[in-house]
Amino acid sequence: MTRTSTRANAATHADDSPAQEAWGLMRAITHDPRRMAQTHALMEEVGVTLGAVKALQLLPVNDAISMRKLAARLNCDNSYVTTLVDVLEERGLARRQAHPTDRRIKMIVLTENGRHLASRAQAMAATPPPGFAALSRQEAITLCTILRKLDTEERAELLR
Amino acid sequence: MTRTSTRANAATHADDSPAQEAWGLMRAITHDPRRMAQTHALMEEVGVTLGAVKALQLLPVNDAISMRKLAARLNCDNSYVTTLVDVLEERGLARRQAHPTDRRIKMIVLTENGRHLASRAQAMAATPPPGFAALSRQEAITLCTILRKLDTEERAELLR
């Protein structure tokens, strides 16, 4: 990126290209420590560790999912999913079910209680931090449009 | 067991508000697994663990910094910084120095070698992912402006 650069905006970013500055800001914004605090509160409430809460955030609320697919979502090893689902079962939040046709596969389903908790955990993750409320509708839409392009482009890059 | 490294896919946005969708996209974009791969490569090259690379990314390249302040930057406990700096010293990447006036304090300084590595690690973190290249200059500037507002607002929220 060349620096035909913008007006002297943020002093700290004087030498950054807009793209670099944007990237830095995105990382700062998504890093928000209050989210971690929220998550921690949920861990305490449910009496499970971080891994289990992450699983709750990625488990489909109404569907069943195989161990293997959950591992892919969590981007972790299969064996760790065993550990995690064990905890979830102990807490009565999920159950292992047989797959109807392939008996190697175990399908994980949330219990009533687990469904409830999973919904909350997922809503928590999906809720933008409070600062977003300061954006005008038009700004939010503009932001969205640019991020969509960025996301699409990232995905495309991934396949090259 | 293989770990399939999938990119967290942004959910379907049909029902989301623009702010919600933007938030989901930001999380998907910053989650990029290629960064983790890069970091992992550096870990291998230097022969240290992730914690040490993170320290390298946060150590001031030309200044000294106290153990305590480094702990604050890493957002971790003091005792863990001891562990980390021990490793950095073993690898000849950093040294502990006495503070000129307060003998309780130990100042960490990078060695020549460490400075080099730290610069690389920091440049790696600051470089936007490849998708950013697809944004027009105007889009990058617009994105930057909105994110700056968001960031400022987040900081303000933090003090309420």
Next chain:
DNA sequence: TATTGTTATACTCTATAACTATA
């Protein structure tokens, strides 16, 4: 023979508590 999940195990990450040396 390949695939799904589990067990056994070990290494990394990280914090807490108790401690030492200053201040």
Next chain:
DNA sequence: TATAGTTATAGAGTATAACAATA
């Protein structure tokens, strides 16, 4: 007495390898 850092230690997070059951 309070603060900076260290030591000892333990628990959470996570992977690897070997394995059992099924396909």
